[in-house]
Amino acid sequence: MSSFVEQLQAWQAGVDKMLAKRPERKEQFTTISGLPIDRVYLPDDPGQEYADKLGLPGNYPYTRGVQPTMYRGRLWTMRQYAGFATAAESNQRYRYLLDQGTTGLSVAFDLPTQIGYDADHNLARGEVGKVGVSISSLKDMEVLFDQIPLDKVSTSMTINAPAGILLAMYIAVAEKQGVKPEQLRGTIQNDILKEYSSRGTYIFPPRPSMRVITNIFAYCAQDVPMWNTISISGYHIREAGSTAVQEVAFTLANGMAYVKAAMDAGLDVDQFGPRLSFFFNAHSEFLEEVAKYRAARRLWAKIMKERFGSTNPKSMMVRFHTQTAGCSLTAQQPKNNIVRVAFQAMSAVLGGTQSLHTNSMDEALSLPTQEAVTIALRTQQIIGYETGVTETVDPLAGAYYIEHLTDEIERQAEDYIVRIDEMGGAVSAIEQGFVQREIQEAAYAYQRAVEDDERVVVGVNKFVVKEPPPTGLLRVDPKVREEQAAALAQLRAERDQKAVDSALAELKTAAENDQNLMPHFLSCVRVYTTLGEICGTLRGVFGEYQAPTTI
Amino acid sequence: MHKIRVLAAKPGLDGHDRGVKVIAAALRDAGMEVIYTGLRQTPEQIVATAMQEDVDVIALSILSGAHDYLFPEVMKLIKQKGMDNVLVLGGGVIPEEDIPALKAAGIAEVFGPGTNTHKIVDFIQANAKPRG
Numbered sequence: 001m002s003s004f005v006e007q008l009q010a011w012q013a014g015v016d017k018m019l020a021k022r023p024e025r026k027e028q029f030t031t032i033s034g035l036p037i038d039r040v041y042l043p044d045d046p047g048q049e050y051a052d053k054l055g056l057p058g059n060y061p062y063t064r065g066v067q068p069t070m071y072r073g074r075l076w077t078m079r080q081y082a083g084f085a086t087a088a089e090s091n092q093r094y095r096y097l098l099d100q101g102t103t104g105l106s107v108a109f110d111l112p113t114q115i116g117y118d119a120d121h122n123l124a125r126g127e128v129g130k131v132g133v134s135i136s137s138l139k140d141m142e143v144l145f146d147q148i149p150l151d152k153v154s155t156s157m158t159i160n161a162p163a164g165i166l167l168a169m170y171i172a173v174a175e176k177q178g179v180k181p182e183q184l185r186g187t188i189q190n191d192i193l194k195e196y197s198s199r200g201t202y203i204f205p206p207r208p209s210m211r212v213i214t215n216i217f218a219y220c221a222q223d224v225p226m227w228n229t230i231s232i233s234g235y236h237i238r239e240a241g242s243t244a245v246q247e248v249a250f251t252l253a254n255g256m257a258y259v260k261a262a263m264d265a266g267l268d269v270d271q272f273g274p275r276l277s278f279f280f281n282a283h284s285e286f287l288e289e290v291a292k293y294r295a296a297r298r299l300w301a302k303i304m305k306e307r308f309g310s311t312n313p314k315s316m317m318v319r320f321h322t323q324t325a326g327c328s329l330t331a332q333q334p335k336n337n338i339v340r341v342a343f344q345a346m347s348a349v350l351g352g353t354q355s356l357h358t359n360s361m362d363e364a365l366s367l368p369t370q371e372a373v374t375i376a377l378r379t380q381q382i383i384g385y386e387t388g389v390t391e392t393v394d395p396l397a398g399a400y401y402i403e404h405l406t407d408e409i410e411r412q413a414e415d416y417i418v419r420i421d422e423m424g425g426a427v428s429a430i431e432q433g434f435v436q437r438e439i440q441e442a443a444y445a446y447q448r449a450v451e452d453d454e455r456v457v458v459g460v461n462k463f464v465v466k467e468p469p470p471t472g473l474l475r476v477d478p479k480v481r482e483e484q485a486a487a488l489a490q491l492r493a494e495r496d497q498k499a500v501d502s503a504l505a506e507l508k509t510a511a512e513n514d515q516n517l518m519p520h521f522l523s524c525v526r527v528y529t530t531l532g533e534i535c536g537t538l539r540g541v542f543g544e545y546q547a548p549t550t551i
Numbered sequence: 552m553h554k555i556r557v558l559a560a561k562p563g564l565d566g567h568d569r570g571v572k573v574i575a576a577a578l579r580d581a582g583m584e585v586i587y588t589g590l591r592q593t594p595e596q597i598v599a600t601a602m603q604e605d606v607d608v609i610a611l612s613i614l615s616g617a618h619d620y621l622f623p624e625v626m627k628l629i630k631q632k633g634m635d636n637v638l639v640l641g642g643g644v645i646p647e648e649d650i651p652a653l654k655a656a657g658i659a660e661v662f663g664p665g666t667n668t669h670k671i672v673d674f675i676q677a678n679a680k681p682r683g
Binding site: 111112114115117123124125126127130131195199200201239240241327329330331332364365366367440443444447451457460461469470471473476478547549551 | 563564565566567568569572573575576577585587589590591593615616617619620621624644646647648663664665667668669
């Protein structure tokens with residue numbers, strides 16, 4: 001084991017080399033009053049404990065961040081989740097956001113799309129275009145990314161059960177733009193386990209779902225190497241009511257289940273490991289949140305190295321997206337939400353996030369208006385460009401309280417992971433309803449605390465005022481469904497039906513015979529087979545998930 | 552005394568069940584019997600379960616914005632089946648301007664984000680008509 005002084009020298013040499021290639025944002029960093037700011041601050045005499053637990057940014061165990069220069073090199077990606085109504089309307093919103101300085105796209109799909117039903121399906125009634133954009137075929141996807149160069153933007157897609165199919169559509173749109181799969185950058189959420197426990201947009205049972213996920217890992221490692229094949233999500237676990245500790249524990253336990261499934265399928269941990277990414281919530285308990293991200297990084301690095309034998313640092317790094325907590329927004333006095341979001345976003349930045357979505361003030365009421373979305377984006381820009389917290393790496397490190405919370409969250413999350421191991425891993429723990437029960441008990445305890453006035457929510461149980469109902473909310477025209485259904489009827493009449501039938505037949509055979517499904521998704525979408533037809537075929541082979549009732 | 556029986560239901564494709572589960576727990580703590588449908592119920596399934604379980608109250612929860620279509624669909628079936636005594640409540644992310652139309656369709660009350668569960672308990676105790 002080299003001494004910390006040697007580690008520091010090696011780190012500095014690495015930074016110098018990196019800076020020669022890609023300098024930081026400024027040549028010198030100073031406070032608003034002119035005081036110089038160093039890249040990283042360390043204890044006067046860093047001992048072994050410091051080296052083991054915190055180390056240097058960009059070095060194992062990554063407590064202090066995954067890059068040596070963090071936001072001095074580049075700010076996080078400002079990525080606002082958006083999508084509603086038709087592909088054409090969402091395309092307009094994306095182009096507006098790009099014009100306003102957003103640096104990555106994040107696509108919200110409506111529920112029928114997320115659950116693999118076409119817009120004209122009976123169960124899609126009332127839901128088309130409501131919580132996101134309606135995508136039934138490659139035709140819709142072509143409109144969604146019209147005039148958006150896919151070699152220039154990175155795109156995150158909140159899609160899980162049918163993630164491989166939507167990724168195939170994205171690849172097919174890129175081909176039409178002359179962009180190769182190896183140039184594509186972005187993320188599919190593709191995290192089915194938290195759908196069973198927290199978010200609800202599952203289709204197939206866990207075992208075949210895990211198989212499709214490993215298919216995607218294997219395919220992308222070869223063909224779409226810059227794509228993040230999964231975003232292992234604590235966000236929705238937290239939204240469902242978990243504590244910060246549970247968010248870390250259940251997210252990492254799910255991550256371990258994916259790694260194990262992929263290794264069991266014969267993949268090398270360091271072949272797919274670098275493309276795993278994470279997604280966390282930013283809640284209102286400011287310092288606990290900062291500690292949470294740091295604890296998650298340290299714990300995952302240890303798990304990948306010690307349990308799974310990873311040797312590639314990139315596999316050990318938690319690279320993560322953050323979204324501010326939707327569940328913390330209040331319908332009462334909605335402008336107060338701007339302030340909540342600002343604090344939450346700041347915690348994510350102090351915790352070293354790679355990308356960030358800030359919620360809009362009106363999201364406890366409906367989809368956000370353009371004005372509300374703009375304020376949310378400006379909040380990130382103010383943190384990034386005005387507050388100065390970006391100018392040194394991991395600025396809260398070494399604070400007694402922060403380091404205590406980091407240790408404590410890590411320790412308690414590890415305890416949960418041991419319990420989940422004893423149950424046979426995350427898949428079994430979810431099948432038994434353990435994770436769901438833990439989350440709902442925490443949610444109820446929180447609600448009781450608010451109702452008993454042990455916890456104050458400003459505008460809800462204290463400082464309450466009478467106010468007129470909000471006006472000018474964004475509405476989705478119910479005609480969207482009829483328009484989408486008519487467009488689908490036309491598509492089905494015009495496409496090469498023979499090609500569709502044979503692509504679906506081959507998909508069915510591949511699904512029955514444990515072949516990689518990704519090439520088949522591509523053959524299907526290229527000839528305009530619809531999402532509902534593809535998922536319907538897979539439903540026939542895999543069956544549908546039946547959720548256990550846990551209350 | 553006959554306990555008030557409540558069906559807590561999630562119509563549509565929405566997967567957000569934190570609210571409905573918290574309310575189910577609160578109603579149980581208040582002494583009611585609560586049956587939860589689970590996710591992704593069609594209006595037909597909800598009304599069939601309500602009949603089978605002989606409930607006094609149906610509490611519908613939607614956070615996806617599909618309340619404008621699905622709540623009236625449930626009410627239409629309830630009227631068809633002649634279940635006039637059943638008290639139907641709605642909850643979720645529902646803009647205030649939508650509430651008059653939902654009430655006109657027969658939803659007795661709509662509870663938005665931040666509602667205290669005691670308020671829901673009180674409303675049910677004051678308005679449910681338990682048989683028995």
